[in-house]
Amino acid sequence: MEVLTTKVAIIGSGPAGLLLGQLLYKAGIEHIIIEQRSADYVSARIRAGILEQVSVDLLTQAGVDQHLNQQGLPHSGIEILTQGIKHRIDLTALTQGKQVVVYGQTELTKDLMQARTQAELSSFYEAQDVQVHGFYDMPFVTFEHHGIQYRVNCDFIAGCDGYHGVCRASVPKENIKTFEKVYPFGWLGILADVPPVAEELIYVQSDRGFALCSMRSKTRSRYYLQVPLTDKVEDWSDQRFWDELSKRLDDESRQHLVTGPSIEKSIAPLRSFVTEPMRFGKMFLAGDAAHIVPPTGAKGLNLAASDIAYLSSALIEFYTEASAQGIEQYSEKCLQRVWKAERFSWWMTHLLHRFENESEFDLKIKQAELAYVLGSVAGQTTLAENYVGLAYEGKAML
Ligand code: RFL
Ligand code: PHB
Numbered sequence: 001m002e003v004l005t006t007k008v009a010i011i012g013s014g015p016a017g018l019l020l021g022q023l024l025y026k027a028g029i030e031h032i033i034i035e036q037r038s039a040d041y042v043s044a045r046i047r048a049g050i051l052e053q054v055s056v057d058l059l060t061q062a063g064v065d066q067h068l069n070q071q072g073l074p075h076s077g078i079e080i081l082t083q084g085i086k087h088r089i090d091l092t093a094l095t096q097g098k099q100v101v102v103y104g105q106t107e108l109t110k111d112l113m114q115a116r117t118q119a120e121l122s123s124f125y126e127a128q129d130v131q132v133h134g135f136y137d138m139p140f141v142t143f144e145h146h147g148i149q150y151r152v153n154c155d156f157i158a159g160c161d162g163y164h165g166v167c168r169a170s171v172p173k174e175n176i177k178t179f180e181k182v183y184p185f186g187w188l189g190i191l192a193d194v195p196p197v198a199e200e201l202i203y204v205q206s207d208r209g210f211a212l213c214s215m216r217s218k219t220r221s222r223y224y225l226q227v228p229l230t231d232k233v234e235d236w237s238d239q240r241f242w243d244e245l246s247k248r249l250d251d252e253s254r255q256h257l258v259t260g261p262s263i264e265k266s267i268a269p270l271r272s273f274v275t276e277p278m279r280f281g282k283m284f285l286a287g288d289a290a291h292i293v294p295p296t297g298a299k300g301l302n303l304a305a306s307d308i309a310y311l312s313s314a315l316i317e318f319y320t321e322a323s324a325q326g327i328e329q330y331s332e333k334c335l336q337r338v339w340k341a342e343r344f345s346w347w348m349t350h351l352l353h354r355f356e357n358e359s360e361f362d363l364k365i366k367q368a369e370l371a372y373v374l375g376s377v378a379g380q381t382t383l384a385e386n387y388v389g390l391a392y393e394g395k396a397m398l
Helices: 014-024 038-046 053-061 066-071 105-118 239-248 251-256 300-321 325-352 358-377 375-387
Strands: 002-006 006-009 030-032 050-052 071-075 078-082 087-089 099-101 128-133 142-144 148-153 156-159 177-190 204-205 211-215 221-227 263-276 283-285
Touching: 006 014, 006 142, 014 030, 014 053, 014 105, 014 300, 030 148, 038 105, 050 053, 050 263, 050 300, 053 300, 066 105, 071 211, 078 358, 177 239, 204 325, 221 239, 239 263, 263 325, 300 325, 325 358, 325 375, 358 375
Parallel strands: 002 148, 006 030, 006 156, 078 204, 156 283
Antiparallel strands: 050 099, 071 099, 078 087, 128 142, 142 148, 177 221, 177 263, 204 211, 211 221
16 A cells, blocks of 8 residues: 555545645645546536636636636626516626626636646546545545555545535534435536527526526537436437527527537536535535535536635645634635525526426516516626625635
8 A cells, every 4th residue: 555645635626626736736735636537537527617706816816817818708797588588687787897707617627737737736537446534533535546555644635526526425424414405407508619699698588498598619609408307318419409499599599599510418407405514624525515506506616616715725824824713614604605606596596497387376476576686776786796706705815
């Protein structure tokens, strides 16, 4: 067995783990990343597309904003399409100048991986049988890598290993509480090298179900359709996808819709999920390992970034000021922001999706709520300030 020693063992090389690694590196804090998948698999995953300003600022601090600044598309508004009419939410005007940036999680992951390679930092990809031990006392991680057994002794474990990871699953049941809501539908997403239907994102509420028109660049589009959970990707030819999307759009958008062959197609289930607390002795959970939101509010990746802002601050404070205050407050601070984003994502999902067994009364109430939100400055402001991202409370990297 090879025995290694480091300060922070990071489990998972998604955006949360990579960003934490980069911020610790900048602060001169030794760490190792242990990831079960291959580097190619991790860098090819297609997921989120929207970054809040605070996430962009954090990436700037981490020194990985070069491509983001060149290729990210700043957006100052979104459209909500309901009853055949588009309503623009002017994010920037409603939030005193804030905006969001369209930049794919795939690109962000590649940027962070590249920064790591350049700095020659230690990562173990394709690690097998990763296990976390002793996190209430003397933490260590064990795994197998290319036939060699490893033990990593560390001060802290950062559980950045996503919803299906090993860290949360290793916490004794009596020390953890989870809150969950599963939605009775999924999102079928496609990526295609066609120009986006419009300059801004369109969130579509229609009798046929929700749809979202998003993008990755001026020549690459990302579209989603609400579909029953029983549907399989094979049920959806490209033609069927474009036909259905077209039916959910308004006349003007339908005319501008450019179709083409898909380069990726997948179905994601929708879930709301929160773990309390987010720290277990010397092990922290961050990102999807601790919480999941339905993608309607575009908050998942951004919440992972805000957890890491708090966690990196706490660890830097611990090592440079010998203060455990940030560590003690980590869970509480994260959860305050997490629950607000959970509420917003749940609310957007309810407002814009079609639910089975919805009575005519329920539908009328929902339509009235949408009409209120879209027709009132207060309603629009609520939506806008949540969409661009709420401010961090207390001390974080920013
Ligand atoms: P990740 O990205 O899941 O990374 C976790 C990593 O841990 C590894 N792992 C392990 N490693 C070692 N040992 C083990 N036992 C391990 N188990 C797992 C995994 O292989 C993986 O590499 O979690 P992280 O870093 O917390 O990042 C979270 C985000 O990926 C996620 O919240 C977003 O993608 C959610 N999301 C969106 N978020 C936004 O902010 N804006 C969006 O527009 C947005 N759109 C989306 C989304 C997620 C989607 N899907 C597919 C769920 C759209 C979709 C369709
Ligand atoms: C995306 O572009 O993948 C995307 C954008 C906004 C969302 C969810 C996903 O709310």
